Amino acid sequence: MSEFRWDPLKGAWVITENQRARQPREFIIERQQTPVTVCPFCPGQESKTPPEVFALRPDSMPINGPDWQVRVVPNKFPVLRIEGELQQHEFGLYRNIPGVGAHEVIIETPDHHRSLAHLDIPETAGVLQAYRARLLDLRKDLRFRYLQIYKNHGIEAGAPLPHAHSQLMAVPITPPVMRRELNTCRGHFLATNRCLICDLLAQEIEDGRRVVYNDGQFLVVAPYASCFPFELSLYPIQHNHDFALQSDAELLACAKALRNMLRRLYSLLEDPPFNFILHTAPPIKAQSGKPGYWETLPRDYHWHIELVPRLNQIAGFEWGSGFFINPLPPEEAAAFLRAIDPDLRF
C-alpha cells in the first residue's frame, strides 16, 4: 500500500508508492543526444563568453586565456540582469518588479568530454571553491536576497549544452523554497534550541536504512519523503549554516562525498539526467536597512545539497495538488545505491 509521508524540513506531504518490487533498470531512460557544434565552454573559445568573473588557473597565466581548471562567466543569455533598480510597479491586483539579478555559469572542467562525476577529488573541490568565491563576492550587492547555485545535467534536466557546468542565479526576492526551509528550521530551533537538520541527521544515522554514504564528515541520504526516485541529499555532519564559510579542507571532504554520490548514480542508472541545488544561508540584512532580508544570521539553518534525478514526469496531479508521487521508496533506492560500486563505470 502507498503512504503519505511528511517532510519535516519542507513541510510537505509526498505519496510514496510501495506496491511492487521495482528494479533500478526500470528507471534507466534513453538519453537524448546533443547536436555537436562549436562549444563556447571549451578552452580556446573564451572570447565566445562574456569576460570571466572568477577562474582557477596558474597565477602566471593571463585572465580570459585558455589555461584554466574552473572558469566562471556571466551567462550570455541571462534570465536576470545586473543593471536596474528594484522599483515595484502595481496595477489593480497585480504587481511586478524588474528582473534584476545576476546569472553566471560555472564551467567545471576544460575537458568537453568529462562530466562532474569524472573529475578527481581536488578538481571537484575546485568547483566548490568557485561556488564559495562567487557567493562571497555577490553578497556584497545588497539588492540580492538569495544566491542560488544549481546544476542541470543532461537535456532532460534542462541543460542544452553538454559541457559540464553549474549556474548561479542571484535573485532580489528570497525564493519560496528557501524561505519555507529557513522558517521551518527557525521554528524548530525556537521550540527545542536545536538545529532541525542536526536532529534529522542523528535520526537518519541511527536508522541507517536511507543512508547511502557516511565518512564521519559528510552524509548522503535518500530523504524520507523523497519526491523522486533516487533523490539524494548531502549534508555536512557537523553543524554549519553557511557553505561560503567552509574551509578548503572542508570543501575537499565535501568534494569526496559529492563525487562518491554522483558516481553511484552514474554507475547504477547509466549517467542519468539530474539537477542538484545548493541550499545555504541567505545574505543578511546588514546595513541595507531594506525590508525583505533575513533579519539575523540564520545560524539555526544547516547547508546541504539536494539532488533530483529526472527520470519520470511531473503530471497533472502533481502540478494541480502539490503532492508528488514517488514510485520507489527511498529505503529501496538507498539499498541499491549502497550496493553499487561507485567506480563501476569509471
Add this chain to the structure above:
Amino acid sequence: MSEFRWDPLKGAWVITENQRARQPREFIIERQQTPVTVCPFCPGQESKTPPEVFALRPDSMPINGPDWQVRVVPNKFPVLRIEGELQQHEFGLYRNIPGVGAHEVIIETPDHHRSLAHLDIPETAGVLQAYRARLLDLRKDLRFRYLQIYKNHGIEAGAPLPHAHSQLMAVPITPPVMRRELNTCRGHFLATNRCLICDLLAQEIEDGRRVVYNDGQFLVVAPYASCFPFELSLYPIQHNHDFALQSDAELLACAKALRNMLRRLYSLLEDPPFNFILHTAPPIKAQSGKPGYWETLPRDYHWHIELVPRLNQIAGFEWGSGFFINPLPPEEAAAFLRAIDPDLRF
C-alpha cells in the same frame, strides 16, 4: 528586460521573460509516439477495467456493456486505495498516513482516435457531467478532504495511454495548492467583502490583453503570472464556488468554452501535450467532526479550470527556488491564441 510578476491567487512570484519576439512555432515540440496495443478503454474491452462507477449510455443498455458515451472506472493501478483507516504513524521527526483515497479514470469518448478537442459540444458536456456526478458521489465519503480532477494529454504530460481520458483522485489531505488558493480567497473576502477571482476577472475583462475567449458566460485568459508559455485559465464569469453545483445548461456553456480553448491550442501548437486541473470547493466538515476539513462552505472561492501546456523543462533553478521562468509573456500568448481560427485543424 525580464520581470518578476506576483500571482495574487497563488501568492507566488514568476519570472516573465520579455527579451525578444518569439513565435508560436518555436514552442511546437515533436511528440512521442505511443506504441499500439489493445486499448483497455475501447468499447468491447470493458472487462479489462474494473467495473464502472458511472456511465452515460442509453437507459436500455446494460452496464459494463459497450454502448456508452462517457465511462468512469476505478483505476486498475491506483496510486491510492479505497480501503483503510487514516491512522497516523509517527517516529522521531517523521510521520506518515496510509495512502487511502480513490483513483478513477473518466474515459471521455468511445472513439480511440478522437481527443477531447475533437468532441462536439454536447459530448464535451457529457464529460463535465461525469465529473460532476463523481464529485457528488465521492463527497459522501468523509475520509476525503479534496477531490482532484485532472487530465494528462500526451506522453510528455504523463499520459502513457493515448485514448482520451481524465482522472479523479480523492485525497485524505487538502492539497497544498488548493489550501493556498482557498486561504488567499478567504483573506481577500475578509478584507474587502468581495471574491478575489471575481475582482480578478473584472480587471482582466477591462484590460483585455490577456483575454482569449469571452462569451459573456465563460472567460478564458492567459494568467498574468503564467508559469508556462500558453498557460490558460477558464472561469465562469458569474460567481460560483462549486463546480458540482453547476446546472446542465451551465455545463453546456462551459463545454463550449472549454472546447474553444482546447481547439485554439490544438490549432496553434499542433496538438500540444498538456495538463488541466479543475479547481473547485472542497468537501466540508459536515457531520464528520474530524479536524483537517475546511470548516465552512468556501463561498468566497470561485471554481475554474487551469491548463498548462507541457512544452518546456522544469530545471534546477525552478525546482530549487520555486520561481518559474516563463519565456513568453501571457499578453503575447493570448494575442496568438485570439488570432488563430479554433477550427483550423478540425
